[in-house]
Amino acid sequence: MQFGLKKIGMISGAVGLVLLGLLGLDRSGSADALVIYCAAGAQRPMARIAREYEKAYGVSIQLQYGGSGTLLSNLKLTDRADLFLAADRSYIERARNWNLVVDEFPVVNQRAVVAVQKGNPLQIHFLEDLRRPDLRLSLGNPDAASIGKLTQIILQEANLWTEVRKSVQRRGVFKPMVTDLANDVRIGAVDVAVVWDNVVAQYPDLEAVHMPEFDARVEQITVALMKSSTDPQAARRFILYLTASNRGLLMFSEAGYDAVDGVQWVE
Amino acid sequence: MMPLMEFNGLNKQKPYRAPSDVPFVIGLCLLGGVYVALILGMLLADAAYLHPSDFVQIFQSPEIRYATRLSLISSSLAALLSLWVAVPIGYLLSRFKFRGKSLLDAVLDIPIVLPPLVIGLSLLILFQTGLGRAVEKVIPITYAIPSIIIAQFVVACAFAVRTMRSTFDQIDSRREDVACTLGCSRSQAFWRVAFPEARRGMLTAGTLAWARSFGEFGPILIFSGATRMRTEVLPTSVFLEMSIGNIEGAVAVSMLMIAVAVVVLVVVRGWGAKEMLR
Structure with a gap:
């Protein structure tokens, strides 16, 4: 019997190790990272913008891609994002109806x-x-x-x-x-x-x-600041960068998007 | 506490009493219980999310009714097709030695290893080649209903093949050999000896293939699309409801899927068990 107990102990120990390992793996989800829910269609420019911003200001950014509607469902369920970049305003409107949004800014015109x-x-x-x-x-x-x-x-x-x-x-x-x-x-x-x-x-x-x-119908890729943001100040600062004509908007233009007009980013 | 199993007769001669089995069984239950609790927890959380009116809503939707019917029909066809292919492959792999057998074995695992999206994309590309287009001229496949059955079949069949192979591995080939020495041909030995013995395995393979097909989503989205009232199966409905932010609808359809699957699997297995006893 001693033997059986020992074995079970070993197995439980192994399970514990696996759980510890899982905890240790997910370092990127640290509390100070900005979490952005990003429409899949904007993946390319957003990935570049996040990279440059991380490099310049040492803020870690976590981009989660998906269809705007799917992301919206996730927002409703989990309440964990700082920003939501949606493929058009209608999603932001729906998030507003659920009282999830603080503020919104247009990023790209699209037809x-x-x-x-x-x-x-x-x-x-x-x-x-x-x-x-x-x-x-x-x-x-x-x-x-x-x-x-x-x-x-x-x-x-x-x-x-x-x-x-x-x-x-x-x-x-x-x-x-x-x-x-x-x-x-x-x-x-x-x-x-x-x-x-x-x-x-x-x-x-x-x-x-x-x-x-x-x-004749112009829609807008729009970014929203979410109520659930844990650091609204840092989130607003990133929005300023994203909607600056010589930073985020420029990178959108370079990727073939029709960026909206914005103001210059000054260090 | 569930009744403990007792190993009768082991210790009858000795005065020595075997140590209690209780800690061992408790250990088994604890380890297994975590998983069962996880499954039940998921179901309960889903149920708690729902209001009965959500069910009424999905039952009234003609799209969901269509998707339910299509899901049932397509996964049943895919399961039948899988069995039809898995029995000969399983028998071949189990009974014969030939060159390239290990390679064939690896090839048969590809659908299990590949990510679902890759399977969908590969099927889509395959049917744009010259050969694929020739087939499409006879029966439209891409984005039509046959594409669903093919996508389900590709994945489900791999699982059915694994099951059939281990089924035939467990059936002693000596009985077929004996049948052969008694004058049976190889084919007669298969049909009269191996095949009837493999019934239970076939039932397992068939239900496994059916369940895989019923829940399949990734390849279908790419290869069949999500055209309502045409190529929408139940997992597609869940996804579409999710993408419009209708979580209640998505959960209601999921519960419907679970209910349908449980009913089908219980009925088939119950019927199968009765057949075995005959």
């Missing part, structure tokens, strides 16, 4: 465009072309993706939605992440997708077709 293979082989030029019977389309889910909602509204206004939706259900696909839509065109699984202009800018083999109906 919907039609993404096609370079050279536009299928000659897509007008909104009406989207209902062509030979076309395979990839659209965002209207309830899950902000680009999907906007696409639905614009096509409804042009009285094309019912027809286009049917054609997507028959030959195309609805997906919840905007980058997946662009990937579909790139792989060749569909012919066209409706995505944000700044997404196409990140794909060298895709081309953006601008349409007046889409251009």
